[in-house]
Amino acid sequence: MTNTQLTLVQIDNYGPWTVTPDPRREMDLQTLQSRLFADLAQFVGSRDGYVFFTRFDNMVAVTNGLDRADHELLQESIGNRYPVTLSLGIGTDRNPAVALERATDGVQRAGSAQDGDRREVLSGDPLAEADRTPSDVQIAHFDVNDATGKYTDRLNEFDTFIHIEQGYASLMRHLRQEHGALSFFVGGDNIIAVTPDLSAEQYRAAIDHVEAEADVELKVGVGTASNAHEAGFAAKHALEDCRHHGTIVEFADAPVEPVND
Numbered sequence: 001m002t003n004t005q006l007t008l009v010q011i012d013n014y015g016p017w018t019v020t021p022d023p024r025r026e027m028d029l030q031t032l033q034s035r036l037f038a039d040l041a042q043f044v045g046s047r048d049g050y051v052f053f054t055r056f057d058n059m060v061a062v063t064n065g066l067d068r069a070d071h072e073l074l075q076e077s078i079g080n081r082y083p084v085t086l087s088l089g090i091g092t093d094r095n096p097a098v099a100l101e102r103a104t105d106g107v108q109r110a111g112s113a114q115d116g117d118r119r120e121v122l123s124g125d126p127l128a129e130a131d132r133t134p135s136d137v138q139i140a141h142f143d144v145n146d147a148t149g150k151y152t153d154r155l156n157e158f159d160t161f162i163h164i165e166q167g168y169a170s171l172m173r174h175l176r177q178e179h180g181a182l183s184f185f186v187g188g189d190n191i192i193a194v195t196p197d198l199s200a201e202q203y204r205a206a207i208d209h210v211e212a213e214a215d216v217e218l219k220v221g222v223g224t225a226s227n228a229h230e231a232g233f234a235a236k237h238a239l240e241d242c243r244h245h246g247t248i249v250e251f252a253d254a255p256v257e258p259v260n261d
């Protein structure tokens, strides 16, 4: 059974900073945000976690395998190198939405995101090493079928973007409402969801829902492991199985049906 450890990453007092003493140049803010995300991806990724940029001022990381000392080091390193600091909230649960609620609760209790006195909060507890299992994290890697042929090679970038985003919006709402799974757009036509244990039927139902609501066709590879990298890597291989077998759902460990040519 999954036991997801999520970390809410929140830039302290960022709103006021962006306009003090005067509004800052937008591209300077974009540069800071994307560099901060890159640094987080490097730090968390090198410890086999995943981080998603969500709104940039708030980000969500899957941190199974990262302990309290890792979180403290991240805060120290960012504080030394950036003009902003980070608060971190850790939460765990078999259901990712509940884990994120817990992670968020600790940070919110310590004060507002725009409270000048609230800095570098570290709340919540990581999973104890003894409680970790090989099935703590389930990652579902979704991809739009033939996005290149249907959109990228035919439409302008903005109209392509609308199609992809509509598919994402439909999927993220469905998985959040039905299962407490959290889906994140990761670029191109790819969406990565952090999910509880879901069945092939439940993934098929999600894909059917997106096709009916947004007219976007998806496929998904699913992997389960003790951390996000291994689960996500297995999910990518399962997605390759979808391409190879012409299927829309593949689990990393599921035996693959022979192909009839």
Ligand SMILES: Nc1nc2c(ncn2[C@@H]2O[C@H](COP(=O)(O)OP(=O)(O)OP(=O)(O)O)[C@@H](O)[C@H]2O)c(=O)[nH]1
Residues within 6 Å of the ligand: 143, 144, 145, 146, 147, 148, 149, 186, 187, 188, 189, 190, 236, 243
């Ligand atoms: N984040 C991320 N993006 C990817 C990955 N693989 C592909 N992409 C992005 O997705 C875009 C489309 O690539 P594909 O999904 O391979 O192409 P497609 O036309 O949809 O073809 P099929 O997926 O085979 O149906 C690429 O330009 C990349 O931006 C991945 O593993 N991770």
